[in-house]
Amino acid sequence: MSKIPPRAVSSLQDLADIAGVSRATVSRALNNSTLINAETRKRLQALASEHNYTVNKQARDFRLKQTRVISVVFMLDAHSEQHPSDPFFLEMLGGIADGLSLHDYDLLLAHAPVASMRDLANSRIVRNAEGVIFVGQGEEHQALNKLADAGTPIVVWGGSVADKRYLLVGGDNAGGGFSATSHLIAQGRRRIAFFGNTRTPENQARFSGYEKALAQANLQPDEKLTVDIPSDMQHAQVVIENLLNKRIDMDAVVCTSDVMAIAAIAALTESGFSVPDDIAVVGYDDIPIASFSSPPLTTIRQSIHQAGSVLVESVLALINGHQVADTTLSSKLVVRKSCGA
Amino acid sequence: MSKIPPRAVSSLQDLADIAGVSRATVSRALNNSTLINAETRKRLQALASEHNYTVNKQARDFRLKQTRVISVVFMLDAHSEQHPSDPFFLEMLGGIADGLSLHDYDLLLAHAPVASMRDLANSRIVRNAEGVIFVGQGEEHQALNKLADAGTPIVVWGGSVADKRYLLVGGDNAGGGFSATSHLIAQGRRRIAFFGNTRTPENQARFSGYEKALAQANLQPDEKLTVDIPSDMQHAQVVIENLLNKRIDMDAVVCTSDVMAIAAIAALTESGFSVPDDIAVVGYDDIPIASFSSPPLTTIRQSIHQAGSVLVESVLALINGHQVADTTLSSKLVVRKSCGA
DNA sequence: ATTGCAAATGCAATCGATTGCATTTTTGTA
DNA sequence: TACAAAAATGCAATCGATTGCATTTGCAAT
DSSP: OOOOOSSOOOSHHHHHHHHTSOHHHHHHHHTTOTTSOHHHHHHHHHHHHHTTOOOOHHHHHHHHTOOOEEEEEEOOOSSOOOOOOOHHHHHHHHHHHHHHHHTTOEEEEOSSOGGGSGGGGGSHHHHTSSEEEEEOOTTOHHHHHHHHHTTOOEEEESOOOTTOOSEEEEEOHHHHHHHHHHHHHHTTOOSEEEESOTTSHHHHHHHHHHHHHHHHTTOOOOGGGEEOOOSSHHHHHHHHHHHHHTTOOOSEEEESSHHHHHHHHHHHHHTTOOTTTTOEEEOSBOOGGGGGSSSOOBEEEEOHHHHHHHHHHHHHHHHTTOOOOOEEEOEEEEOOGGGTO | OOOOOSSOOOSHHHHHHHHTSOHHHHHHHHTTOTTSOHHHHHHHHHHHHHTTOOOOHHHHHHHHTOOOEEEEEEOOOSSOOOOOOOHHHHHHHHHHHHHHHHTTOEEEEOSSOGGGSGGGGGSHHHHTSSEEEEEOOTTOHHHHHHHHHTTOOEEEESOOOTTOOSEEEEEOHHHHHHHHHHHHHHTTOOSEEEESOTTSHHHHHHHHHHHHHHHHTTOOOOGGGEEOOOSSHHHHHHHHHHHHHTTOOOSEEEESSHHHHHHHHHHHHHTTOOTTTTOEEEOSBOOGGGGGSSSOOBEEEEOHHHHHHHHHHHHHHHHTTOOOOOEEEOEEEEOOGGGTO
C-alpha cells in the first residue's frame, strides 16, 4: 500500500529532501535538462507527480523575470464611458485567448482602459505583462506611439496612420468601405450616408473607401451625409432619430459596425422608413447576430477570430525580438437583404 | 536644471543607495509605515516619484505570497465548442472587471475552460489566482463542489442545486420563468413552448417557474413543447427549423436567452409564422440589442453588470475569510412587442 | 554628564526556483 | 591500476521586496 504523503510538498527543496538529492538536481530534472542522468530524471519526475507537485510559477517567473502574461486593452470611445455591448469585442477576445493559450500565455484584461493613458506605462497592465494588445486606437494614436517608443512590445488592432511607429494588425478598411459603398451604388442608390466616428483611423480608412467609391461613380459627396454616430446603441438611436427629423434626403447608409446598423434599422423603421425599400443599410463586422436581424444585414465580414490569433503571433514575435510586419486581413462583402439585394 | 537620472532606478536598493538609507527604510516609507519619520517618508516618496520608481509588484506579491488576481471562467456548453457570441458574457465580464479594479485586483481570463475540469485545481487558472469566478455551472456541478471542498475560494453564477457546497450568486430564475410564462398566459396564449437546455441548474429553475405558471392556469404541460436548443445561434436556428417542420401546435415560446429568442424569431419568420401574431416570443437577459430586434423583444431583465460586482464582492469576502451568503438578484419582466403586448 | 525611553533606522533572513561554477562520480583507455 | 576526460550532481548566489529583531539616535529628566 502506498502511503499518502504526510505533508504537502510545496517546494523544490521538499522534494529534494525526499529524494535525497539537491534542489538544483530536482529543478534540472523537472526542466528536462540533459545535464541530469536520464534515470534520475525519470525518477524525480515520477516522484513529483506522485506527490502532486508542480513548480511554483510565481517564483519561477520572478526568478526568470518573466510573466507569461499579455495584457489586452479595449479602446472604447473616449466619450461614452459605456461598456461595450458589441459582440465584436467578445469574438476578438475569444480569438486572442485561444491564441495565447496555444503558447501557454495568460490574458490580463484591462479595466477602465482609456481613463489614464498617461500613466499606462507604469500601470500593472503594462508592467505585469510581457506585451500588450490594444483593440482599436480610439483617439489615442500618439499615446500608442509613445508607448512603442519606450520599447514596450505592443500590437494594435486598427487602421493605418501616417506617423505610426507601432505594430499594426487590421482589416482592409479602405477596401471594406469601398465595397460596401460600391455595392449600394450598383443597387441604384445615389444619396448614401456614412455613419460613424471618423476620428479613429479605422473609420477614417473606411470613409476614404466610401469617398473613393462615390468619386468613381461621379457622385458628389455631401457632408450632411457624414454623421458622427456614437458606438453605443442607445445613444446611436437618439442621434439617428434627431437626424431623421431633419428630413435629409438619403437612400442608403454605410455604418461602421453591425450594432450601429441594427440601431439604424430600428430608428429608420420607427420613423416610418422601410429598409431596404426606402433606405438600404450596410453594416460592418458580420457579427453572428447580423444574419438574424430583420431584414438580415448586409455587411463587411472581418475574420475576427483569426484576427485574434494574428495579434497574438505578432506580439509574441515582437517579444522574441523577431522582425514583424504589419498585417492586413481581408474584408469581404456579405450581401443580405438589408441592402435590397 | 534637474539632472535626468543617469540610470534607471529599478529596485529598492537602488533608491536606498541614492538616498543614503537602508532598503528597509525605503520599503517602509513607500508603504506609509508610521515607523518611519514623517519627513524621511515624504523625502523618500518624493525621490521615488522623481526617479519614476514603483515597487516591483511581482517581487512584492511573491514575497507576500499573494497574486491579487482573480480568474474568471466562462462555462460554455460542453457540446458546442463554440465561442460565446452572446453579449451577456461581455456585459458580465465588464461588471466583473469594474468590480475588481475597485479593489486593485486583476482579472485572469480562462481560455478553453471546460476542456479539462479535471485538473483545473492544478492549472494556472486556479493556482495563479486568489479566487475564481465561474459564470454558469454548465453541467459541471460536481466538479465545482469538489473545487470548493478543496478550499479554493470560488463563486459561481448560476442556479441553485440540492447538494451545492459552493457560494452561489444568481438571478431569480424560477421567478423569471414564472413571470415570462404567466405574462404569455395573460395574453391568451395556451400552447407555450420552452426552449433551452434544461440540464443546467439555471434553466432548470426557469423551467420550474414555467411549469408552475402553467399549473396555476390549469394548463397541461406537453413535453413535446420542451425543446433542448443549443445556445449557439446558428445551431439554434437549424434545430428550431427542424422543430417547426414537425408542425407542432404552439402559440408562444419562452426562451432561455435573448440571442436564442432572436434566432427563434428569425426561424419562425422564415417558416412563415408571424411574431407575435401567430407565435409570441419571450427572451431572457435583456441584452442591449434586445430592444432593437424586430419586433422588439419582451424579455426578463437581469442586471448583469451589477451581478458582476456582486460576484466580485462575494469572492473577495470569501478570500478574506468572511461569512458570505448566496445572493439572488431580482429579475424583472420587460414587455415589448414580441409577445403581442 | 549620565541614564532611560521612545523613536527611527539598519541588519539579515526569507519567499521558491534557476544556473554558473565547483566538485564528485563514472567511464574509457593505456 | 591509474589517470584523463566526460558525465552527473552539489553549492551558493541571485531575483526584489518585506519584516522581526537588534541597534542606533534623539531628547528629556535627573
